[in-house]
Amino acid sequence: MARSAHISALAYALLLSLVLGSCGGELSVPVDGQGSALEAPAHFVKLPREVTEQATVAKADLGKRLFFDPILSADSTVSCGSCHLPELAFTDGKAIAVGIAGRRGQRNAPTLANLAWAGDGLFWDGRSPGLEAQVSDPIHNPNELGSDWATVISRLRGQADYQKAFRSAFGASALIDSSLVKEALAQYQRALISAESKYDRAMRGEAVLTASEARGKHIFFDSSAELPDGECGHCHTPPLFTDQTYMNNGVQEQSGSFEYADAGRGGHTGIRFDNGRFRVPSLRNIALTAPYMHDGRFATLEEVVAHYNRGGHPGPNVDPKIRPLGLSASEQADLVAFLKTLTDTAFVEYHSRSKNTLQ
Amino acid sequence: MKLLSRFSLLALSAALLFSACGGTDDNTAPDTGRITLNATATYGSLPLVMFDQNYDYEDGMQFQMQLFQTYLSDIELVYMENGAEMTEPLLDVALAEFGDIYTIADAEAGIEVVKTDVPARNYTALRFGVGVSPALNATVPPDYEVTHPLGQNYWEDANSYIFFKFEGNADLDGSGGFQDKLTFHVGGDNNYNSIEFTGAIDIAPDGEAVLNLNFDMEKLLIRSNGDYVDFRQVRQAHSNTAPAAVFMGENMPNALSLTR
Numbered sequence: 001m002a003r004s005a006h007i008s009a010l011a012y013a014l015l016l017s018l019v020l021g022s023c024g025g026e027l028s029v030p031v032d033g034q035g036s037a038l039e040a041p042a043h044f045v046k047l048p049r050e051v052t053e054q055a056t057v058a059k060a061d062l063g064k065r066l067f068f069d070p071i072l073s074a075d076s077t078v079s080c081g082s083c084h085l086p087e088l089a090f091t092d093g094k095a096i097a098v099g100i101a102g103r104r105g106q107r108n109a110p111t112l113a114n115l116a117w118a119g120d121g122l123f124w125d126g127r128s129p130g131l132e133a134q135v136s137d138p139i140h141n142p143n144e145l146g147s148d149w150a151t152v153i154s155r156l157r158g159q160a161d162y163q164k165a166f167r168s169a170f171g172a173s174a175l176i177d178s179s180l181v182k183e184a185l186a187q188y189q190r191a192l193i194s195a196e197s198k199y200d201r202a203m204r205g206e207a208v209l210t211a212s213e214a215r216g217k218h219i220f221f222d223s224s225a226e227l228p229d230g231e232c233g234h235c236h237t238p239p240l241f242t243d244q245t246y247m248n249n250g251v252q253e254q255s256g257s258f259e260y261a262d263a264g265r266g267g268h269t270g271i272r273f274d275n276g277r278f279r280v281p282s283l284r285n286i287a288l289t290a291p292y293m294h295d296g297r298f299a300t301l302e303e304v305v306a307h308y309n310r311g312g313h314p315g316p317n318v319d320p321k322i323r324p325l326g327l328s329a330s331e332q333a334d335l336v337a338f339l340k341t342l343t344d345t346a347f348v349e350y351h352s353r354s355k356n357t358l359q
Numbered sequence: 360m361k362l363l364s365r366f367s368l369l370a371l372s373a374a375l376l377f378s379a380c381g382g383t384d385d386n387t388a389p390d391t392g393r394i395t396l397n398a399t400a401t402y403g404s405l406p407l408v409m410f411d412q413n414y415d416y417e418d419g420m421q422f423q424m425q426l427f428q429t430y431l432s433d434i435e436l437v438y439m440e441n442g443a444e445m446t447e448p449l450l451d452v453a454l455a456e457f458g459d460i461y462t463i464a465d466a467e468a469g470i471e472v473v474k475t476d477v478p479a480r481n482y483t484a485l486r487f488g489v490g491v492s493p494a495l496n497a498t499v500p501p502d503y504e505v506t507h508p509l510g511q512n513y514w515e516d517a518n519s520y521i522f523f524k525f526e527g528n529a530d531l532d533g534s535g536g537f538q539d540k541l542t543f544h545v546g547g548d549n550n551y552n553s554i555e556f557t558g559a560i561d562i563a564p565d566g567e568a569v570l571n572l573n574f575d576m577e578k579l580l581i582r583s584n585g586d587y588v589d590f591r592q593v594r595q596a597h598s599n600t601a602p603a604a605v606f607m608g609e610n611m612p613n614a615l616s617l618t619r
Contacts, residue, residue, distance in 0.1 A: 045500045045510040117505045222597050223516040229595070234544075239501075243511060273410050273461055316410060320425055320526045320540035 063188025089285035095296025131186035216338025250312020390564035406466030490522030547599020550608030
């Protein structure tokens with residue numbers, strides 16, 4: 001792959017913002033002067049123009065404030081950031097997310113990195129068409145924020161500083177409503193771009209993988225005749241490390257033909273062939289996002305790799321690439337070592353620090 | 360009819376835009392008609408559906424499908440003008456995905472590859488490539504937006520897009536279990552096939568021609584001389600040089616038929 005322009009404008013902007021952040025500046029989102037606040041790294045697929053043109057720092061800053069503000073929950077105890085912690089690459093470390101009053105949700109909280117590229121559905125079952133639309137789901141879900149738009153809007157309108165922030169982001173005549181809240185939150189999440197891991201640096205020739213990491217990379221991408229195929233890279237395709245499809249990876253045991261305890265994608269589409277399928281998650285920062293799978297059943301990456309090495313539970317719509325792999329213990333360790341190269345420390349540190357610089 | 364991709368709509372929009380702006384010297388727009396190219400897939404005479412259909416294979420084996428998809432490149436119509444061969448481009452690249460074809464009705468309806476207005480003429484052939492043309496295969500996903508057909512399906516280590524995928528489950532021993540996984544991914548310039556179907560494609564002013572391109576999986580897997588991909592010997596091939604991948608790449612032209 002051609003990689004001549006490896007340091008993107010985004011990377012420079014991120015470095016700039018890190019410097020400013022360390023000096024107590026207010027920049028919280030990469031920005032390139034007067035242009036869009038959002039730009040794809042050079043080695044990523046491009047973002048649609050309509051996505052980049054909408055993005056502004058003011059909207060993303062407002063979205064960040066809303067994201068970490070428990071005002072969005074019914075009892076003002078839980079925020080989006082309660083289940084999507086920057087220090088855990090915007091996951092929560094729990095098997096199943098917990099909302100207001102300690103209520104247990106349905107599934108594992110997924111990472112929010114690189115959702116600017118998300119297409120064909122959000123959530124594990126893809127039930128929401130996009131970042132703006134999905135905001136209503138946690139707002140209304142009784143096991144998450146458990147609120148409603150009337151309450152949320154009333155509270156926000158009652159705070160003068162929020163009124164000022166919305167006018168700053170959306171214009172002097174802006175009146176706080178659900179559409180503006182959705183847009184601000186979506187803009188913040190689109191700005192959560194993770195593209196500077198050791199893997200990225202190694203691909204640019206700026207870092208060298210260890211022997212174990214390099215073997216793991218070959219296993220991941222089926223790229224060495226001397227090593228077994230891990231079949232990982234088919235679905236976890238770089239640079240996003242997800243192909244954004246829905247797959248049955250054999251983690252659930254069938255209770256009947258095409259029947260599963262959690263129907264996943266099929267629960268949304270109503271198509272029985274989709275039962276047991278879930279959105280392929282990105283593996284970026286995967287070492288920070290334990291536990292794993294839609295139900296958080298695996299506590300460690302070693303357990304995940306062992307699952308795939310066994311080939312998973314059988315089922316008619318289990319993806320054909322899920323099969324016994326025959327990886328030795330050391331090869332499984334190599335694969336885990338490679339997965340750990342996908343951690344973007346700068347991304348995590350920046351956003352962890354950034355949440356504490358709310359205006 | 361399933362819509363192939365947003366890219367088709369873009370191509371159609373572009374074609375409409377250019378047709379609206381591209382007047383002749385006397386400022387008279389050429390008469391246009393419409394061309395539609397659909398794609399279907401079969402296994403022999405059986406419509407190709409995912410999951411629900413058992414397909415009888417060689418030597419007592421059976422299989423079920425989970426995915427068939429393929430790129431089509433440089434799709435164009437051919438015509439003659441003043442004794443010279445000319446072409447009318449329809450679309451530079453499309454990804455035909457059959458992975459969500461679950462019913463016979465959907466399989467028979469097929470996938471819309473391209474639908475666009477073209478100058479009304481008596482065309483003499485349809486020309487295209489199966490796979491990603493060498494020029495486009497020299498590009499990479501970062502050259503495209505995330506929704507573009509070439510924003511995905513790329514092999515970094517092989518410097519190639521995956522031209523087509525065939526995935527399913529096989530029953531090798533007649534047990535009815537379909538436990539043996541089949542994943543054949545084929546790419547590389549060596550597996551790109553340029554195809555031309557000659558024959559009259561007449562498009563009258565305000566008229567429409569509908570073409571149907573069929574992919575026959577039986578002919579993709581089994582040659583006329585009886586050679587076939589033996590699932591008992593090979594069930595995975597993900598490269599541009601693996602024998603099974605090359606076999607299928609070479610066979611692809613035999614698997615195609617066009618009806619008007």
